[in-house]
Amino acid sequence: MSSPEDNTSYVDASPNKIPRSTSNSMDKSRSRSYLTKDISISIDEGDALKKISEEAEEKLQREKKKTAEARSYYIQKRVQEQANYSDEEGESGGGGDGVTTTSTPINRRLLDHDTGSPLLSRGPVRSSSRPSSSLGYSDDNLANGIDKHEKYLELESKYKEALVSQAKLYDEKTALVYQVETLKDQLEDSQQTNYQLKQSAQRQQSQILLSKHTEDSLHGDIDKLRHQIRYRDDFMETHGLHLPTIEEEDETETEKMTIQFFPMEERDQLLKQISDLKAEIEDVKTNMVVTPPSDSLLRGEETKDIVRESTRLVSEYKNKLQLSDAENTRLEGTVERLKGQVVRYKTQLEEMEKREDELLKEKRALSREARRLQSTVDDLESDNELLKRRVEQMRKKQKD
Structure with a gap:
């Protein structure tokens, strides 16, 4: 029977044991020192066997x-x-x-x-x-x-x-x-590829959802515009208005003001209404000369009503235009801010993905190094056990 002192490992037979530290650098230095000790012990044991x-x-x-x-x-x-x-x-x-x-x-x-x-x-x-x-x-x-x-x-x-x-x-x-x-290693590569494919699929899915949301909002805008067009047509039909063509030389100060303050679609509508009103005023003027006084008075009152209605509509459209400009400016600022946030988040996401890839590579390298060191430790332990048995046999022979 071998004594407990003989069964102890040469790797663990150091006189002073170093306490375990929480720092990674201390662990690495300790593992290196143990490995150097094991290698020196294995060299001495090889000389003894020789x-x-x-x-x-x-x-x-x-x-x-x-x-x-x-x-x-x-x-x-x-x-x-x-x-x-x-x-x-x-x-x-x-x-x-x-x-x-x-x-x-x-x-x-x-x-x-x-x-x-x-x-x-x-x-x-x-x-x-x-x-x-x-x-x-x-x-x-x-x-x-x-x-x-x-x-x-x-x-x-x-x-x-x-x-x-x-x-x-x-x-x-x-x-x-x-x-x-x-x-x-192949399994880790396949897992990493699968993870990247999942991430790309999630990004594509989010893009699809965003495009669907944009499509729905565009459909809503189209419905609103159609409703506004129907309302305009009904209004023009009830008031007997029509949309004649406008020539550039007939532009007046009011039209220029309208061009400056209104968007394209509303500007075209207002210009058409103004031209229509001008045509009606001209007709009224001509009819005032030809028609009797009773009819001219009626036409003058109708013209005044039409002018008042048109001025009211112009003022309403101006107010709406100002409100829409303010809202548009606010929304543009919000959009720019959101775009900046999206760009910043996108860069952060790319940096995180790069960092994740680097960490995965480091993890694979460390796991490979750990497996190699573990195999080395196993080989050294087996050699240590073999040398212990040989030393024990030599001691028995010397005693005999």
Whole structure:
């Protein structure tokens, strides 16, 4: 079991913890300092792993060297033993049964050594018992060393296969993370495009509503003008008035005054009425000479009534014209003020939209940077955990 001190992360093992601040600059500087600490720790851990691998290779070379020395020593002992047996055979003097019995265990041991299963000698010669027992002991040690070496090679191959599979999985993870980030960016782009399309649709809808409102107001104005025209026609029909054409040389001071103070349509109407009245006055004057006095008096009274009515209408139209001019001036000022407000609001709206686009871009960049930093932190944490396990294994081996 590992102690709590061993399980602590190297990233969080700083002696002095800095308190969290509400300022963004402090957070960024703190995150940068943590990242630099993590990178320095990862570099130190990489150096430690490199040193461990070098020590393991040196140990493997020493074991191989010892195995080769043991094999050469074993071969020398076998050659020396065979020479001793040959000397004893020469002293015994000939090829009796004892020779066959002494040579048989040597051949059997040589054959057993070739097959990889050494056996102890069972010959009748007593002088060969001690070398054979030491030889069997060395064979057992050699077999155990070979078995351990084979197990070590097998574990090493498995470890290499695990590293290769881990590297493949890490590459697949990196590719999938890149695909996920690409899809997130595409989703954010589509959301931004959708938002812009919604805004343009809302603007077009507001323009359509404004055009409909303008159309309705124009229809109302047209209806009012039609009503005024009908009223004018009825008035002229009841009073027996008509609208003759006016020549420019017949203009008088009254007409000029009317042109100065009345708009175009009312001016034309007044000029027509004035010309009509002038024509009637001329007719009255001519009829006064031709007709009898009774008729002339009647025509004079009618002419006076018509003149009074026309002057009254002219004064009313002048008053209406003055009121309409004042109202028009007021409305023009209001329209100019509203136009200025619309332009100002439009510029503010464009600035807000630009600022919103910039904020969205900054948000995307910050989210991408946060994902990258999070992936870096995850990798560092995984490396940290791996190094902790390796250090724990090394401590256990040192204790053993």
